[in-house]
Amino acid sequence: MIIRRLEKKDMEAAKSLWRYAFESQEPFCSWYFENVVAPENLLGIFMEDDLAASLQLNPYRLWLNGNSFDTSYVVGVITAPAYRHRGLTKELMAAAIGEMNRKNHGVSILMPFDTSFYSTYGWELCYSQLRYEIPMDMLKNFGATQGNFTPVHGKDDVNALQGIYESYLKDYQGYVQRTPKDWAILIQDLHHDGGYGYILMDETGTPAGYILYFLKDGTLNIRELAYCSHWAKKSLIHFVYRHKSQTTKAAWPAPVGDLDFLFLRDTIKPTPTNTIRILPFMAGRVVNVKSALENCRYPKDTLLSFTLQISDIYGPWNHGIFSVMIQDGIPCVQETEDMEPDLSCSINVFSRLFFGAISLEQALFMEEALLHNPLLSDDLKRIFQQKNNFINEYF
Incomplete structure (x- = not known):
């Protein structure tokens, strides 16, 4: 058994394994x-020359805790049917954690x-989403006719989409800082699946919202639905309502x-009409x-020193005690062996604390x-606060 990054010559085998497990439709599979x-972002287990299991470590940047983080999005964990129930997933996930650490992807x-x-x-689960399912009639009085809509075509629309996206997410955490390539892939994927996209412009021609x-x-x-203001949201909802005949x-x-x-029309009796659910969406790991x-950046008046003990079976470099000094909002962290911990937890719990779940x-x-150390309770609670996370990436 050999675990290694894939090479260009291995891509056809990886594609066949993906097609078997997830997506057999064309042209999506070939396009994907x-x-x-990219082969350098795939990790595989080989039994002699046979690709027995693989996963993808797709690179992104997240906005989290006041800064940008290089991250790996683990996608497509697959084991070929002939090699299942042999513990290969365990071997592959352990190798993936090591590979991400070598790439300096902190999360x-x-x-x-x-x-x-x-x-x-x-x-651990760090992101959830609300899922609205609303009859068209219930949207009649929520929206308003304002602005103009232009179709999303491609790269010429990226700047407008990016500006709206950043404005919409300015009060959220954990989102992907999309690049022009990320937008190009998202738009191509939308069109491959027969989807539509429109950008809303205000009366001055400034992008104010979009709908995919x-x-x-x-x-x-x-x-995806994003907007820069309340009127833009209402206009987008009215755009949705225009499809009531379809x-x-x-x-x-x-x-x-x-x-x-809270503001949508609904019924209470005999039963509620609208369906609003909380759905689990994305897990995170430090x-x-x-x-x-x-890499975190806290408020500049933050001054705090504490020791942190972490248990992590699959990341031995994390398993131990760390001395953390935050001065002017910037942390400095050192491994230590001769200090008692002020706070201790597993990597699972720390990941949820770090992401703010x-x-x-x-x-x-x-x-x-x-x-x-109860004396540090108030200070540590200010560092590890619950956050409003949102992410909407699928691969």
Whole structure:
């Protein structure tokens, strides 16, 4: 058994394995392997010359804790049927954590098929989404006719899309800082699946919002909705309502902190008409505790010193005690062996604290973390606060 990064000559085998497990439709599969996947971002287990298992480590940048983070998005964890139930996933995930550490990717994200499966390896659910499913009639009085809509074509629209995206997410954490290539891939994927995209312009011709969506089986299914103002949101919703002759309902994702459900028309009796659910979406993991903490930027008046003990079976470089000094909002982290910890937890809990999926207060209440120095309680709670995360990437 050999575990290594894939080479160009291995890509056809990786494509065949992907097609068997996930996506057999063309032209998506060929497009995906030609435009999205790079061999240096694939890791595989080989049994002699046979690719037995593989995964992708797609590179992105996340905005988190006041700074940008290089991250690996783990995608397509596959084992060939002839090699399943041999523990290859365990070997592959351990190798992937090591590979990400060598790439200096301090954090990682992963979309789990089961929220508990990857917790063995340190990934924990850190992102959820609201999912709206609303009958068209309920949108009639929510929107308003304002602005002009132009179709999304391609690279010429990237600057407009990026500006709206950044404005929409300015109060959120954990989102991907999309590059022109990321936008190009997103738009191509949308068009490959028969989707549509429109940009909303205000009366001065300034981009104010966008909508990316599909029409299928009587539903207007929104891939992404973003806006710079309340009137832009209302105009986008009215754009959706204009499709009432084609569809019976609309569905869209939103951050968990979204409050539109409070203002949508609904019924109470005999049953509620609208469906608004919280769906699990993305797991996160801290790959390297030291580099992740040192990349954070806290308020400039932050002055704090504490020791942190982490247990991490799959990341031995994290397993131990760290001395953390935050001065002028910038952390400095050193490994130490001769100090008692002020705070201790597993890498799983630390990942949730770091991403802000839970606060330190919640972790202590659930007995997921131990605070050995109560005098630091208030200061540490300011560092490890719950955040409003949002992410909407699928590969």
